[in-house]
Amino acid sequence: MLVLVANLGSTSFKYRLFEMTDDGAIDDIQNARCLAKGAVERIGDAQSKCTVEIGDWSNELTMSVPDHGVAVQACLDQLTDPENGAIEDASQVAAIGFKAVHGGRLSGVFVVDDQVLDAMAEMNAAAPAHNPPYIAAMKTLQARFPDLPLVAAFETDFHQTIPAARKEYAIPRQWADEFHIRKWGFHGASHRYIAFRSAEILGRQDARVISCHLGGSSSITAIENRQSVQTTMGMTPQTGLPQNNRVGDFDPFALPLILQRTGLSLDEALQELASKGGLLGLSNRSGDIRDVEQAASEGDSQSQLALDVFIEEIRRHLGGMLVALGGADAIVFTGGIGENDTLVRGRVCAGLEQLGIVVDPAANEGLRDRTNDLGEASFHAGDSKTQLWVIPTNEEVIVARQTLHALKHS
Numbered sequence: 001m002l003v004l005v006a007n008l009g010s011t012s013f014k015y016r017l018f019e020m021t022d023d024g025a026i027d028d029i030q031n032a033r034c035l036a037k038g039a040v041e042r043i044g045d046a047q048s049k050c051t052v053e054i055g056d057w058s059n060e061l062t063m064s065v066p067d068h069g070v071a072v073q074a075c076l077d078q079l080t081d082p083e084n085g086a087i088e089d090a091s092q093v094a095a096i097g098f099k100a101v102h103g104g105r106l107s108g109v110f111v112v113d114d115q116v117l118d119a120m121a122e123m124n125a126a127a128p129a130h131n132p133p134y135i136a137a138m139k140t141l142q143a144r145f146p147d148l149p150l151v152a153a154f155e156t157d158f159h160q161t162i163p164a165a166r167k168e169y170a171i172p173r174q175w176a177d178e179f180h181i182r183k184w185g186f187h188g189a190s191h192r193y194i195a196f197r198s199a200e201i202l203g204r205q206d207a208r209v210i211s212c213h214l215g216g217s218s219s220i221t222a223i224e225n226r227q228s229v230q231t232t233m234g235m236t237p238q239t240g241l242p243q244n245n246r247v248g249d250f251d252p253f254a255l256p257l258i259l260q261r262t263g264l265s266l267d268e269a270l271q272e273l274a275s276k277g278g279l280l281g282l283s284n285r286s287g288d289i290r291d292v293e294q295a296a297s298e299g300d301s302q303s304q305l306a307l308d309v310f311i312e313e314i315r316r317h318l319g320g321m322l323v324a325l326g327g328a329d330a331i332v333f334t335g336g337i338g339e340n341d342t343l344v345r346g347r348v349c350a351g352l353e354q355l356g357i358v359v360d361p362a363a364n365e366g367l368r369d370r371t372n373d374l375g376e377a378s379f380h381a382g383d384s385k386t387q388l389w390v391i392p393t394n395e396e397v398i399v400a401r402q403t404l405h406a407l408k409h410s
């Protein structure tokens, strides 16, 4: 059975086509053969990088990809390309699984129908960078392939195990009960993959792991017994760490002042916080950490500050996670920044020897030369009580297994 997985990130579009030969459990992450994968980075920029790998054939090109709709179309064209494609036409695919973000009252895995689309649309204002492109992509695909099941695996699902004391806001009770205002948490597919994969690497199911997913969007999750017990994102993916261009944690009582002084409406101010905040707002240059680091190294003080705030926020939350878990067996870095950014990893883990966290700087610097075939490597010193790892995330395999599970059991 072929399952196509679509992952629409805040800055990217990624897809993988899997061949699934079983109907086993969601945690059977080694049991899915990837036939094709592709990605578009820096969506919306003049220069988006598009990569594709199908069997032995691979290609990379730079072009303008203005939005996720164009990216989804390009993926279908690549997959069905008569010369290098993986399939002749989309009817060979049994289902498309989506790494869907916010379903509000719906948290779990669902075959997409009007009710699912309505629940997602109710959350458009809460997840403006994510839900509208997902809904658009789902509607386009529904219209084009009416017989093809679409499955939404919501990111919030993995965080259902967080205890009440760590997910309730201190707000009037009625708002929480009637409007589902609480910390939902996101990046569930990525943190779940890290939970399963780190348990395999550490050889224990009961490990205490801190998963740092740092990318266009970033969040940290504390994991115990392969379950989420604390996370940084809240009611919406705007909260927690500063994101590429979204604000992160912020005091709502600053809003009246902003409205008064700028003359913006509430909607306009929220739109700015969700598109001109984060690394972009702080640096006043770019939401991409590669640009921010480059500018900081050339002496741009605002970019340096953006980097420092990002790192301090990661460390603040890391402290909270370490206390929640009573210490960690491993800290894992993943996502576009976590997997690639030596400087961020080194600074996040620096000076924590008293807590039993000791970096091997040479191992961190030379990590790329030591990875296994999944791109994984550790960078802790021999006397570190906590292991430090880079584990490239594989959100798509989690969604593929969830999709298979939903099809077999719906």
Ligand SMILES: Nc1ncnc2c1ncn2[C@@H]1O[C@H](COP(=O)(O)OP(=O)(O)O)[C@@H](O)[C@H]1O
Binding pocket: 008, 009, 010, 011, 012, 013, 214, 215, 216, 217, 244, 287, 288, 289, 290, 335, 336, 337, 340, 341
């Ligand atoms: N080589 C690199 N060094 C540092 N950061 C990188 C590198 N490659 C990608 N990134 C960062 O990763 C981000 C994309 O991460 P990703 O997890 O793919 O994002 P998302 O799914 O949120 O769109 C980019 O915005 C960029 O800042």
Ligand SMILES: CC(=O)OP(=O)(O)O
Binding pocket: 008, 009, 010, 011, 101, 130, 155, 186, 187, 215, 216, 217, 218, 237
């Ligand atoms: C919250 C979320 O899913 O983030 P992204 O896909 O942008 O990494």
Ligand SMILES: [Mg+2]
Binding pocket: 009, 010, 215, 216, 217
């Ligand atoms: Mg992502």
